[in-house]
Amino acid sequence: MNSNDKTLIIIPAYNEEGSIAKVITEIQQIDTPVDILVVNDGSKDRTAEVATSCGVAVLSAPYNQGIGATVQTGFKYAARSGYDYAIQLDGDGQHIAAEIPKILSVAQAGEADMVIGSRYIGEKTYKTPLMRRLGMLIISTVNSLVTGQKVTDNTSGFRAFNKSVINYLANYYPSDYPEPEVVVILSRKKFKIKEVPVQMRFRESGESSISSIKSIYYMIKVLLAIFVDLFKSYPDKK
């Protein structure tokens, strides 16, 4: 790692006025020097104003684009501004800022191109509803089989990326179920993925994009998307 390395925290946010300020303040308190970018996905509430008042860069999409396009916008910004590392972190307060150095250091050490903060390895303090846990297990088994890399937490939105992945994802990013799909696509393009155990909180405000009743439906759709990804052609790694 180089002391001149620049790191960007990308926070996708849609209607997170209740939690965004706390998320930002928490990140501003960690020792690692990082820049923060909130990508506001056409929120109907005051997410953008609240984030701006915290003194961070806020990029607002002209309309609601969905999580895939929103995170990709963050990667485009990171790539153009020449960041060496990027960290994706949810705007709902689920991810703990104090865990940032943990996943960042693994990326900085060059151990992997993408580092996933996983709830499902190490100490299991995060309680997931049974149906969702089962769905995640099936997705992770399928993903591990097709990619040859074992990933336990495919839906974790707490990730660190190095420059080559930033550039790759700025250019191509899946839109439907980006988290598990990114795992498949990066594996197919021979990027190295590593998981690191992290703690996560339950959501502080808002609603998870995956409610427990919809878990099975979600799982089927994700598996379908992964299946399609296996046959798609993607731009090559540079």
Added chain:
Amino acid sequence: MSNRIELFAILGSLAIAFAIFELIRKGKLQEKYSLLWFGSALVLLVLSCWKNLLEIIANLLGVYYAPSALFLIAAFFGILLALHFTLVISELSEKNKTLAQEVGLLSLKIDLLEKKKQTEETN
């Protein structure tokens, strides 16, 4: 094939071809999207006029009543057109996404530049 249905088929195909031509002429339909429409109308027109060809095709397809083959072919082109539109829409929404992302990136750039200018002025 009865003369009446033949007449209807010819008139119908002609009407479609004419409508497409008019839409292009008035600039309401881009040429690149009209090719498939024109092709479809042309095939239907030829098959409506050329009774023997339709009967040969019907035989090949195993359709006993020749005008039914005409419906089948028309439906095939209908599906082809629908697929074509889906392709066009997919391409458009991809471009739209890229455009919206650029708008966001640019407006942030302006925000940051204005902020920089303000701090420079106050100093």
